[in-house]
Each structure stands twice: as structure tokens, then as C-alpha cells.
Amino acid sequence: MNPATANIEEAILSAILAGRINPGTRLGEQKLADLFGVSRTRVREAMMRLETRGVVQVSARRGWYVVEPSAEEAREAFQTRRVIETGLLHSLREVPPDVLKSLKEHVAMERDAIGAGDVHSRACLLGDFHIHLADALGNRMLTEIIRDLTARTTLISMLYQPTEKAEESSHDHEDIVAAMEAGDLAHAARLMDEHIGKVEAGLDLTAKPDPLAGLRALLSPAAFAGNAPSVPHTHDHPHDHSHSHGHPATKED
Amino acid sequence: MNPATANIEEAILSAILAGRINPGTRLGEQKLADLFGVSRTRVREAMMRLETRGVVQVSARRGWYVVEPSAEEAREAFQTRRVIETGLLHSLREVPPDVLKSLKEHVAMERDAIGAGDVHSRACLLGDFHIHLADALGNRMLTEIIRDLTARTTLISMLYQPTEKAEESSHDHEDIVAAMEAGDLAHAARLMDEHIGKVEAGLDLTAKPDPLAGLRALLSPAAFAGNAPSVPHTHDHPHDHSHSHGHPATKED
DNA sequence: GCTTACAGGCTTGTATACAAGATTGTCGCC
DNA sequence: GGCGACAATCTTGTATACAAGCCTGTAAGC
Missing domain, CATH: 1.20.120.530 (GntR ligand-binding domain-like)
Incomplete structure (x- = not known):
């Protein structure tokens, strides 16, 4: 296999294994291409391999997403x-x-x-x-x-x-x-x-099959005071803009 | 996944499962592209997916080959x-x-x-x-x-x-x-x-790790009379030319 | 006659261009 | 003010062009 392509694949997979990438994260081809300094072609290769391995999924003409298993x-x-x-x-x-x-x-x-x-x-x-x-x-x-x-x-x-x-x-x-x-x-x-x-x-499998789950929690307890509390965008920011992906996904705060 | 790409992948995989494609067979991108009526891009996708699944391998700038497990x-x-x-x-x-x-x-x-x-x-x-x-x-x-x-x-x-x-x-x-x-x-x-x-x-794991195995059998028993007996090209004919891949791989004749 | 260098053709590797669809923000209408 | 249509933008899907490397056949030299 190609070294560069394999690297992209490995990088993403190990980031997932290490919990640095959250399920549902969007992985834009162009963004990754820029990040790794290659063209979209190589990124697509890596993505398709990862799709075969069951860790990402493509949504037609919308983008690649880290799987959110049902x-x-x-x-x-x-x-x-x-x-x-x-x-x-x-x-x-x-x-x-x-x-x-x-x-x-x-x-x-x-x-x-x-x-x-x-x-x-x-x-x-x-x-x-x-x-x-x-x-x-x-x-x-x-x-x-x-x-x-x-x-x-x-x-x-x-x-x-x-x-x-x-x-x-x-x-x-x-x-x-x-x-x-x-x-x-x-x-x-x-x-x-x-x-x-x-x-x-130990899992709560009734919890969040959809990205709106976080919402429902806010909606039910009478909330909705004045301003909707910003709905902290659950995902969709793979790498903020520079490649300093350091924050270890501390979701439960 | 794409239906067409998935079809190519499926077609090749099931041909392998059914024993219609021999290990070591070369699968040229262009040839398959013509066969399926698409461009090389799609064939490449299918091939890379199959490579991830461990059934084909690419040899740099030579072609895709059905794996011959060691x-x-x-x-x-x-x-x-x-x-x-x-x-x-x-x-x-x-x-x-x-x-x-x-x-x-x-x-x-x-x-x-x-x-x-x-x-x-x-x-x-x-x-x-x-x-x-x-x-x-x-x-x-x-x-x-x-x-x-x-x-x-x-x-x-x-x-x-x-x-x-x-x-x-x-x-x-x-x-x-x-x-x-x-x-x-x-x-x-x-x-x-x-x-x-x-x-x-029931396997003979000492048998043919390389394509030359068939040769050695011919070489050892004093053979080499006059003309080398044509060395019936062990593989390298994925689909002869039309898509009438009917012959069920009767190797042991 | 044998070996070696070279050229031509063939195949994949990679990038780029363009097409098609999805999303979102905006404007006009009710 | 609210709703729906539309346009701009962004993203992937697919094909094609060109670059780079491998293989083979040929010819020259020893």
C-alpha cells in the first residue's frame, strides 16, 4: 500500500482509538487534504479504506463522518x-x-x-x-x-x-x-x-441515537428561559483550523 | 456506498468465493473498467476496498493481483x-x-x-x-x-x-x-x-508458494528434452477478452 | 553466441477539472 | 411577522490528463 495513504488512514484510526476524535465528527476531504499536504484523491482512498473497516461513513455529497453506531x-x-x-x-x-x-x-x-x-x-x-x-x-x-x-x-x-x-x-x-x-x-x-x-x-443504549439527544435534555426540564444556551455544537469541528489537535475530548464536564 | 462501486466489489468477491477467479490472477484496472463500463476511478475504489478486506493486492505500477496467501x-x-x-x-x-x-x-x-x-x-x-x-x-x-x-x-x-x-x-x-x-x-x-x-x-503447505512451483516439478525429473513445454501461463488472464467467464477453474487436470 | 544497454509500450499513481447534489442564508410574498 | 422559493456556496462524485515506473523486446558490443 502507499505509505502516505496508509499514514492518513493510520493517523485517523489511531486518533479514534485514542478517543481524540468523537463519533459523528465530520471529516472533510479538502480539509484533511490540506492538513496532510496531499490532494483529495489520497484522502478519499484513506476514507474508503476506513469505511470498509467500519469506522467512517460517507453521506452522499455531504461528507465523511465518523460512525455513530446504533x-x-x-x-x-x-x-x-x-x-x-x-x-x-x-x-x-x-x-x-x-x-x-x-x-x-x-x-x-x-x-x-x-x-x-x-x-x-x-x-x-x-x-x-x-x-x-x-x-x-x-x-x-x-x-x-x-x-x-x-x-x-x-x-x-x-x-x-x-x-x-x-x-x-x-x-x-x-x-x-x-x-x-x-x-x-x-x-x-x-x-x-x-x-x-x-x-x-454499563452502557446506556437508550441514550443518544441522534445528535439531537443533547437537545432533548435541555428541552424537557422547562428550560428555554431567554436565550437558547448556545447549543454547544456537538461535533463538526474536526480540527479547529490549525493542526493543534490536543484537547482530549473531555465531553463529560 | 455507491451502488456501482459496490457491484464491482461484490462481483469480484463472489467470483472468488465461487472459485471462478484463481489466486494470482491479474486484475487490470482498465480492463475491468471497460468490462463494467465505468472509468478507472471506480475500479480503483473497488480494488482498494478489496485490498482492505485482504483479497487482492497491488504491486506498484504493475497491477492488482488476487492474493496468493503464503x-x-x-x-x-x-x-x-x-x-x-x-x-x-x-x-x-x-x-x-x-x-x-x-x-x-x-x-x-x-x-x-x-x-x-x-x-x-x-x-x-x-x-x-x-x-x-x-x-x-x-x-x-x-x-x-x-x-x-x-x-x-x-x-x-x-x-x-x-x-x-x-x-x-x-x-x-x-x-x-x-x-x-x-x-x-x-x-x-x-x-x-x-x-x-x-x-x-489436508493442505500441502509446502506446495507452491511461488508461481514457479509448477516449473520445478518439470525441471527435476531430468526433463528439458528439446523445447520447454510451453509453460502454460499459470494465471494472467482474468477474463479472456469477452465477459463469458464460464470455465469453473478446473486446474487439476 | 552471450550479455548488457536502451527504447518503446503498458500500467498504475496522483492531481486537477468539472458535474451534480446538499445546505444555508436571503429576499419577496402573504 | 411568518413562510416559502431561490440563489450562492460548499462538498462530494466521476472522469480525464499527465507523470512515473516496470517489463519486454531489440540491437549493439564483447
């Missing part, structure tokens, strides 16, 4: 992850020591990030755990699949997760690694199943 | 299928009656095709079984993943499978469905694991 799609994504990740643990006969070591280090990093209150890298690490785990099998194909899936569930969490129970997730990860170390992979699989189930159960 | 990739593909499909059966709590009915009908069709000696639809059906099974969960995401994976293993079989044990495969499918009907999904998963293992074991 409740139905959210359920599918979690089910898919459950199927694949428990299947992975089940088919793992033994865990190589270096993989175990790397996973333990990862969990330690999670705890540090949580302790430091680093929201940004925290979310990133929690998703990364599963990708690391996929690496355990040394199967690139599977890793790629889980990576794409994780991107989707990350977006889902951003859409539907009222409160991120980071400590609980990290603790689950720890237990899973412990079971792996003990060689009880069936148990690890069961824990993984529960873990994903918990994350899914 | 032995390593073949192992990964089968392992991935094993992980996902056993995981699927494990996480299936119960099997809806209509799904069971549909699977039984499918297996019956397999047997008919085998009985009739219909090589073409036979291979197609054997792959389709797994896709149908994915439908059992009603999870489009998972179905899509398995579909792409099946495309790859189909190509792998075309590359490495000396003799296709169709009857055995169909019998395996039958057993799996029987276990599902009996409600013993753990058993079904075990059977699936064995089944995929058998298919993988």
Missing part, C-alpha cells in the same frame, strides 16, 4: 468481541512467558494512568489491552480484526457510556491475566466473557 | 476461523428452529452437488456453510468477517489443496448440525474445531 450495532459489536476474544482464549493452549510479562506490564500501566487520573491515556490503554492480548497468538489477521472492532467499541463507549468504570475494567484485566498465568484458560475465557458483558451492561 | 498466512487464516467459529458456537445459547432448518437444507444441497459431481457449486456451497452458520447469530458484523475469511481460505484451498475431500467436509457439516440440533453446542464447537483442523491438515 444501539443495535453496539450490541453486535460487543457480541462479536465476546465471540472472538473468548474463542481466542479457549484456543490458546499455553501462554508464552514473554506475552504474559508484556500483559502484566500493560495492566500495570493501566493502573498508573488511572491513579494519575489521566483520562486520555487511560481510555487508550483499556482498549489496547485487548489488542495486546490478540498479539498473544501471534496472529496478525486476528489482531487486525480485533483492532477494528476495538475502534468501534471505543466509539460506542464515547457515545453511550455515562460513566467509565476504569478501575473495574482494569481489575478485570488483572484477573484475566492471573487466570492465564495460572494456566486456566477456560477460566480466563469465562472472565473475559463477563468482563465484556459488564462493559456492555 | 503458508504462514494460510495457517493464520485457518487459526482465525477456528477461533471465531468455535467461539461462535460456544456463545450460541440455543439455535432457532428456522436456522436449524436452513442449515439442514444447506447440507442437503451440498450432498446433492457432490452426488451430481458438480465441482463448481460444490466448492461454493462448502464455503457457504460457514457463512450461513454465522447468520445463525443474526450478527452482520460477524457474518462479514467470516465471509472475508472464507474468501481467503477458498483461495488457499485453490492454491494448496491437492485433493478436495468434499464428501468428508459435507459429512462434518452434517455432524455439526446434528450436534446443534441436539443442543450440545460444546460438542458442535469441538466438531467444528476438528473439521477446520482436518481441512487445514
Whole structure:
């Protein structure tokens, strides 16, 4: 594949995985083209690849948008992850020591990030755990699949997760690694199943299937005093104008 | 997505699934553009999507080629299928009656095709079984993943499978469905694991990692009498010239 | 006779131009 | 004042033009 095109694709995907780009964000071709210093053609390539991978969508003659998975799609994504990740643990006969070591280090990093209150890298690490785990099998194909899936569930969490129970997730990860170390992979699989189930159960899938959801909350409690309180444009500002995309998407303020 | 572009993508992918296009086949942009009556742009889109899905590859300024998975990739593909499909059966709590009915009908069709000696639809059906099974969960995401994976293993079989044990495969499918009907999904998963293992074991992964493999066989047994026997161009004729792609890839003659 | 350099043709890579549709702001009308 | 039509603007969709690199066939040199 082309290095430049791959870079654009990678840049956007990892920004999503890291939670730096919100679901529903519009990604204009020209804007990205300017940003990366190439023509629209290359950006379009990257976008179409990402569309195939299920992380962006095109709305005809309106633009590219980071997907906002529906409740139905959210359920599918979690089910898919459950199927694949428990299947992975089940088919793992033994865990190589270096993989175990790397996973333990990862969990330690999670705890540090949580302790430091680093929201940004925290979310990133929690998703990364599963990708690391996929690496355990040394199967690139599977890793790629889980990576794409994780991107989707990350977006889902951003859409539907009222409160991120980071400590609980990290603790689950720890237990899973412990079971792996003990060689009880069936148990690890069961824990993984529960873990994903918990994350899914923690979502409020009735919350915001549409961008107007934020509105409704304002409308119902008698509001509408004098001036509509500016309706803080939920998305549609991919990169303000310069490329200093630093603010880590702190939505819940 | 665009209907026309999607059609090109679909057409090529299903031709691969049906075994009508051989691994290693070159797919020229202009040729396909003429064939579908569009410009190269659209063909390129379709190709790049297919590249993301892992079924074609581009060789810089030479052309697009249907992938020829290496032995390593073949192992990964089968392992991935094993992980996902056993995981699927494990996480299936119960099997809806209509799904069971549909699977039984499918297996019956397999047997008919085998009985009739219909090589073409036979291979197609054997792959389709797994896709149908994915439908059992009603999870489009998972179905899509398995579909792409099946495309790859189909190509792998075309590359490495000396003799296709169709009857055995169909019998395996039958057993799996029987276990599902009996409600013993753990058993079904075990059977699936064995089944995929058998298919993988039936491959000769040392066979032809390169297009010259057919050559070596000719070279070693003292051959080279007078004229090199024409080296029947192993691939490189996507659609001869008109679009009457009817010959069902009977390679093993 | 064999090897090497070169030229021509063919294929993709990339940018650009133009067409078609969507959105939004404005003006006229009721 | 409110509503609807219209025009300006912006965005993607598609095709085409040209650049750049690979492959092959040919001819010259050894």
C-alpha cells in the first residue's frame, strides 16, 4: 500500500482509538487534504479504506463522518468481541512467558494512568489491552480484526457510556491475566466473557441515537428561559483550523 | 456506498468465493473498467476496498493481483476461523428452529452437488456453510468477517489443496448440525474445531508458494528434452477478452 | 553466441477539472 | 411577522490528463 495513504488512514484510526476524535465528527476531504499536504484523491482512498473497516461513513455529497453506531450495532459489536476474544482464549493452549510479562506490564500501566487520573491515556490503554492480548497468538489477521472492532467499541463507549468504570475494567484485566498465568484458560475465557458483558451492561443504549439527544435534555426540564444556551455544537469541528489537535475530548464536564 | 462501486466489489468477491477467479490472477484496472463500463476511478475504489478486506493486492505500477496467501498466512487464516467459529458456537445459547432448518437444507444441497459431481457449486456451497452458520447469530458484523475469511481460505484451498475431500467436509457439516440440533453446542464447537483442523491438515503447505512451483516439478525429473513445454501461463488472464467467464477453474487436470 | 544497454509500450499513481447534489442564508410574498 | 422559493456556496462524485515506473523486446558490443 502507499505509505502516505496508509499514514492518513493510520493517523485517523489511531486518533479514534485514542478517543481524540468523537463519533459523528465530520471529516472533510479538502480539509484533511490540506492538513496532510496531499490532494483529495489520497484522502478519499484513506476514507474508503476506513469505511470498509467500519469506522467512517460517507453521506452522499455531504461528507465523511465518523460512525455513530446504533444501539443495535453496539450490541453486535460487543457480541462479536465476546465471540472472538473468548474463542481466542479457549484456543490458546499455553501462554508464552514473554506475552504474559508484556500483559502484566500493560495492566500495570493501566493502573498508573488511572491513579494519575489521566483520562486520555487511560481510555487508550483499556482498549489496547485487548489488542495486546490478540498479539498473544501471534496472529496478525486476528489482531487486525480485533483492532477494528476495538475502534468501534471505543466509539460506542464515547457515545453511550455515562460513566467509565476504569478501575473495574482494569481489575478485570488483572484477573484475566492471573487466570492465564495460572494456566486456566477456560477460566480466563469465562472472565473475559463477563468482563465484556459488564462493559456492555454499563452502557446506556437508550441514550443518544441522534445528535439531537443533547437537545432533548435541555428541552424537557422547562428550560428555554431567554436565550437558547448556545447549543454547544456537538461535533463538526474536526480540527479547529490549525493542526493543534490536543484537547482530549473531555465531553463529560 | 455507491451502488456501482459496490457491484464491482461484490462481483469480484463472489467470483472468488465461487472459485471462478484463481489466486494470482491479474486484475487490470482498465480492463475491468471497460468490462463494467465505468472509468478507472471506480475500479480503483473497488480494488482498494478489496485490498482492505485482504483479497487482492497491488504491486506498484504493475497491477492488482488476487492474493496468493503464503503458508504462514494460510495457517493464520485457518487459526482465525477456528477461533471465531468455535467461539461462535460456544456463545450460541440455543439455535432457532428456522436456522436449524436452513442449515439442514444447506447440507442437503451440498450432498446433492457432490452426488451430481458438480465441482463448481460444490466448492461454493462448502464455503457457504460457514457463512450461513454465522447468520445463525443474526450478527452482520460477524457474518462479514467470516465471509472475508472464507474468501481467503477458498483461495488457499485453490492454491494448496491437492485433493478436495468434499464428501468428508459435507459429512462434518452434517455432524455439526446434528450436534446443534441436539443442543450440545460444546460438542458442535469441538466438531467444528476438528473439521477446520482436518481441512487445514489436508493442505500441502509446502506446495507452491511461488508461481514457479509448477516449473520445478518439470525441471527435476531430468526433463528439458528439446523445447520447454510451453509453460502454460499459470494465471494472467482474468477474463479472456469477452465477459463469458464460464470455465469453473478446473486446474487439476 | 552471450550479455548488457536502451527504447518503446503498458500500467498504475496522483492531481486537477468539472458535474451534480446538499445546505444555508436571503429576499419577496402573504 | 411568518413562510416559502431561490440563489450562492460548499462538498462530494466521476472522469480525464499527465507523470512515473516496470517489463519486454531489440540491437549493439564483447
